[in-house]
Amino acid sequence: MGIITVDKSDHLFWLGRYTERVHTTLKYYLKTEDVMLDSDPEYYSVLCQKIGIIDVYGSRENFKKRYPFDETDENSIISSLNKAYDNAIVMRDYIGTETMAYIQLAIDDIKKAEKSNSPIVDLMLVIDHILAFWGCVNDIIDDEQIRNIIKLGKGVERLDLYLSLGSSDYEIRREYSRTKGFLKKSGLRYDESVLYTIDSMLDGSDFNYGNVKNLLRNLIQG
Template identity: 25%
Template structure:
């Protein structure tokens, strides 16, 4: 295991997951907003059912406000807040620039929440901030011991959402080699993951158990 405190490792991993979740869900919300307006008013309800969330709205704008501010534990505001909380808990492991970017995104969401105003243009702007966060990550943590833990969170979250939202085990398979490569940086004797099952629940369990296996398996 990489020489870093287990609790810090977990916070870095979840920071990576929450940042990726914010990015993936922002792109999805933008896409669903357009579909609600132009194609199928109930499109978002189907997608959120896959996440176990009952979604209701009277307009596209109401859908936007709800997903950004009001879904308990699942709003973009809550997701960004969770990313920042994990960043605070691992502050000493992050570059000043990366932490500042995460904090800036959090402050932008807090201001929007206080004013209760959100637009598609504003939401698209937050994607630029998320791109900057990942850009600073690549620039400042390429060889650092923390990098694989954050990268692991990023790829696990992407695989998880591809399966939950799109029932796409095939898309997850494209990331398996990357997942194994990152996991081997965390623990060289990592038992490589193979996704051969068409059972989505079994596949999700396998993907989401990787971090736990890396942090609890003892060296032989």
């Protein structure tokens, strides 16, 4: 293939971001559900606060209905999945029908989970499909640049979410190191000085998550 245009690089990058957003927010949602079972029924508001979305849910029950399944809620998991699909469908020639199928399966299964008697178990299938999608990205897509742009998107999103969710320094450094590798191999333009600043911050023993998050936003140039 070998020809990446501005438009296509954008779709690949956001395909990586949205699939990762589904993956991490869904995993965190499952943890939140667990906490709400018997420890803190209002714990969903902590999730909203951490990932920076307005708590429009009002109750645990409403949150359970809307956050994973409500297509009209821009912040819902299914909305992120639909956005991943929108970016994937226009890249079928680059990522392949087999790879794309896992996004489709994730959409089909999240819709089934909504009507299921055991939605949590069915939502685990969505995570399986996202993992299979990434497996296909590694296994099926020949073009290294295409793979790296998708993985860059995935890495940037994961870092952004991990910083928001307060993951450990170790996890942040590990994800940053991986993401930096993809960035350099992606062929996308980036701001060297921003990269240097993040490097310096993460080299220190203590760093401010909010500052890294802000810098990350300015790393890749349009």
